[in-house]
Amino acid sequence: MVDRANRPSALNAPSAAAPGPQVDITGSGAGSKVTATLPSGESIEVLLYGATVISWKSNGGKTENLWLSEKAAVDGSKAVRGGIPVVFPVFGPPPKSGHPTSSLPQHGFARSSRWEFLGKSTSEDALDSSSVKLDFGLYTSGISEDAKKAWPLDFGLVYSVTLSKDSLQTVINVRNEGEQSFEFQFLLHTYFKIKDITKTSVKGLLGVEYIDKVLNASSHQESNSAIAITGEVDRVYKSIPQDTTTIVEADSPRFDVVRDNLSDTVVWNPWIEKAKGMGDFSPDDGYKNMICVEVGAVNGWQKLEKGEVFEGGQTIKSLL
Numbered sequence: 001m002v003d004r005a006n007r008p009s010a011l012n013a014p015s016a017a018a019p020g021p022q023v024d025i026t027g028s029g030a031g032s033k034v035t036a037t038l039p040s041g042e043s044i045e046v047l048l049y050g051a052t053v054i055s056w057k058s059n060g061g062k063t064e065n066l067w068l069s070e071k072a073a074v075d076g077s078k079a080v081r082g083g084i085p086v087v088f089p090v091f092g093p094p095p096k097s098g099h100p101t102s103s104l105p106q107h108g109f110a111r112s113s114r115w116e117f118l119g120k121s122t123s124e125d126a127l128d129s130s131s132v133k134l135d136f137g138l139y140t141s142g143i144s145e146d147a148k149k150a151w152p153l154d155f156g157l158v159y160s161v162t163l164s165k166d167s168l169q170t171v172i173n174v175r176n177e178g179e180q181s182f183e184f185q186f187l188l189h190t191y192f193k194i195k196d197i198t199k200t201s202v203k204g205l206l207g208v209e210y211i212d213k214v215l216n217a218s219s220h221q222e223s224n225s226a227i228a229i230t231g232e233v234d235r236v237y238k239s240i241p242q243d244t245t246t247i248v249e250a251d252s253p254r255f256d257v258v259r260d261n262l263s264d265t266v267v268w269n270p271w272i273e274k275a276k277g278m279g280d281f282s283p284d285d286g287y288k289n290m291i292c293v294e295v296g297a298v299n300g301w302q303k304l305e306k307g308e309v310f311e312g313g314q315t316i317k318s319l320l
């Protein structure tokens with residue numbers, strides 16, 4: 001039970017319903033986005049292109065939690081550099097040949113397809129516990145002819161983005177709508193905004209096996225309880241027993257990333273040279289203010305038979 005007696009606005013206006021979350025659709029065409037704001041000021045912005053969350057502000061709307069490149073395309077011309085791109089049905093470069101995803105571009109087509117906004121659900125019971133869920137859909141009919149040709153399978157994706165006062169939850173539901181079984185990978189490529197990469201570490205991966213993509217895809221076991229970032233990092237941590245990975249800034253926990261039915265996590269920072277080499281990464285020294293901690297199912301493949309459904313996602317808590 002929430003004690004409304006301590007809430008002057010509720011007391012002073014007993015007949016008026018508590019103000020609910022505000023949801024708006026702005027822009028047009030590929031640049032359309034859905035914004036949602038809670039009565040307490042927290043907000044999100046989601047581009048229909050890629051269903052990419054490009055902003056998440058917590059702390060009454062004062063703290064931006066996601067890094068977005070100054071040169072990110074937010075007009076639907078290319079996948080967004082920043083925010084939370086959705087990676088499906090393949091992570092990274094696809095297998096060279098002989099796999100159904102082999103003709104797809106890096107990270108698949110979900111991040112560069114225009115999704116449908118399916119609607120919102122809100123909970124408005126109390127100022128401090130209101131939340132809003134936005135649902136987005138992508139189906140075979142909504143992807144480009146090239147993508148359909150490369151991956152001619154019938155699927156349905158529903159992506160739910162839920163904003164609460166101190167957390168953001170993003171969950172995918174993948175359904176096989178066709179007659180044939182299919183395999184896929186999925187990942188949420190979250191770019192976290194941080195103050196200083198040299199004072200940032202990642203906790204919760206001790207003892208976990210990982211593939212180091214910077215060191216010729218060699219296998220290692222994590223021996224640090226707090227992973228410091230001192231150069232280019234591109235690692236795929238596999239089959240993680242712990243549910244929570246924590247991003248720590250200057251010795252204080254900044255974000256908890258809680259995985260749900262996703263067993264892997266990629267940790268990525270391009271560092272100086274790679275950042276400079278990406279045309280849409282700006283400013284050049286932006287690598288100091290971001291770290292990607294990307295939950296996913298990318299070690300091997302998820303298989304769905306006709307009519308089957310996979311669901312997985314993350315809840316990110318902003319700990320400021």
Ligand SMILES: O=P(O)(O)OC[C@H]1O[C@H](O)[C@H](O)[C@@H](O)[C@@H]1O
Pocket residue numbers: 092106107213234235266267268292294
């Ligand atoms: O440049 P993109 O296609 O967006 O990929 C950006 C990065 O995504 C992941 O983190 C991969 O592990 C990296 O190898 C890749 O460089």
